[in-house]
Amino acid sequence: MSFSSFKLLDSSKPILVFGRDGQVGKALQVYLKNLKIPAVFLGRDECDFASEDAIIQMLNRYQPQVIINAAAYTNVDKAESERQLAFAVNAKAPQVMAHYITNVVHGVLLHYSTDYVFADTKTTAYIETDSVGPADQLCIYGQSKLAGEQAIEEVFNLTYNSGHDGHHDTFSRYFILRTSWAYGDGDNFIRTMLHLAGERDQLKVVADQVGAPTSAEWLAEVGIQIARSRVESGIYHVVPDGETSWHGLAVFAIETAATVCKGIELKSKNILPIPAADYVLPAKRPYNSRLSNIKLKKALSQIIFAGQYPKWQEQVEAYVKEYVKASLKN
Ligand SMILES: NC(=O)c1ccc[n+]([C@@H]2O[C@H](COP(=O)([O-])OP(=O)(O)OC[C@H]3O[C@@H](n4cnc5c(N)ncnc54)[C@H](OP(=O)(O)O)[C@@H]3O)[C@@H](O)[C@H]2O)c1
Numbered sequence: 001m002s003f004s005s006f007k008l009l010d011s012s013k014p015i016l017v018f019g020r021d022g023q024v025g026k027a028l029q030v031y032l033k034n035l036k037i038p039a040v041f042l043g044r045d046e047c048d049f050a051s052e053d054a055i056i057q058m059l060n061r062y063q064p065q066v067i068i069n070a071a072a073y074t075n076v077d078k079a080e081s082e083r084q085l086a087f088a089v090n091a092k093a094p095q096v097m098a099h100y101i102t103n104v105v106h107g108v109l110l111h112y113s114t115d116y117v118f119a120d121t122k123t124t125a126y127i128e129t130d131s132v133g134p135a136d137q138l139c140i141y142g143q144s145k146l147a148g149e150q151a152i153e154e155v156f157n158l159t160y161n162s163g164h165d166g167h168h169d170t171f172s173r174y175f176i177l178r179t180s181w182a183y184g185d186g187d188n189f190i191r192t193m194l195h196l197a198g199e200r201d202q203l204k205v206v207a208d209q210v211g212a213p214t215s216a217e218w219l220a221e222v223g224i225q226i227a228r229s230r231v232e233s234g235i236y237h238v239v240p241d242g243e244t245s246w247h248g249l250a251v252f253a254i255e256t257a258a259t260v261c262k263g264i265e266l267k268s269k270n271i272l273p274i275p276a277a278d279y280v281l282p283a284k285r286p287y288n289s290r291l292s293n294i295k296l297k298k299a300l301s302q303i304i305f306a307g308q309y310p311k312w313q314e315q316v317e318a319y320v321k322e323y324v325k326a327s328l329k330n
Helices: 023-034 052-062 083-101 140-161 189-199 216-227 246-260 294-301 312-329
Strands: 015-018 039-042 066-069 108-114 173-179 203-206 234-237 271-274
Touching: 015 023, 015 052, 023 039, 023 216, 052 083, 066 083, 066 216, 083 108, 083 140, 108 140, 108 216, 140 173, 173 216, 189 203, 189 246, 189 312, 203 246, 216 294, 234 294, 246 271, 246 312
Parallel strands: 015 039, 015 066, 066 108, 108 173, 173 234, 203 271
Antiparallel strands: none
16 A cells, blocks of 8 residues: 555645644644645634534535544533533534545545543553443543544445445545543643642642543644545554553653743652542543554554654653743743
């Protein structure tokens, strides 16, 4: 299979990005602007996913060949009491996009998903073909994101595997990029820890949930590179190398911040590890958020990043230093 840059994209059609104001959406804005790739970015104010008609209207207006869905209902705890809205945003909206894109020649649907589709059925890293759920063991956010993944795959399967009369070489592709513990320009765990480190003498942080912190900037880059390549449709786990716990991440981020900012006095010994059972939240979180990135590495090795796949520490260090320096300026 050839992975050379996908020449079949129609440059007269803009890329349509949903989720303009989210962490990944903002990173996509920066990345596409740097590459001078024309794109239309829509926020909730222009297109509220609570309304299916609003999505259809925007698709008809812009007629994109590439759709990037970085929008999602991400308030994991609130989703427990807003099931209907979480499903409208995380499941119905991607289904509508999949229907649209399967009617486009050489279309691409790039959709972001999550480790929350897994319910601690393993203690090692999940691969893309591992069984998801079971749904009744997932929180509502996880269930709705899983339903979104399944809706996309179902639309593509029904369109292309059941008597479709189109030609194989005109088919559209989809990419579901599952990630974990994302951080970028927005509220996230790392920023919360850095702020608390400036205010408190002691922190208690969960130490028995494990995953890989993933930079939104990198998620944008990987997404665009995959969308422009000839990589096959499917699910890809997009996480850097390595793993840590929330406690490990807090210690690393705060120690890194202390190297560039004198105001942070909190010492690692005062960041105390606690079990998740001691920090009860409305939504159930996975203990095991490990995602195997072997499939992604194979795909990316043909396009970019040859020999320089990132480690989570490198990404977090760069992020924290940049964030602290920017905060000090303001
Ligand atoms: N953050 C994580 O730790 C994490 C981990 C794993 C996977 N992911 C996945 O990665 C993707 C990007 O996440 P992120 O961190 O960038 O999320 P985010 O910062 O919370 O951004 C989500 C965006 O979706 C928009 N949105 C929410 N409800 C909407 C609605 N009804 N209609 C239209 N737009 C709506 C939000 O709009 P407003 O700005 O108006 O609120 C927000 O801009 C999502 O698919 C998420 O599930 C995230």
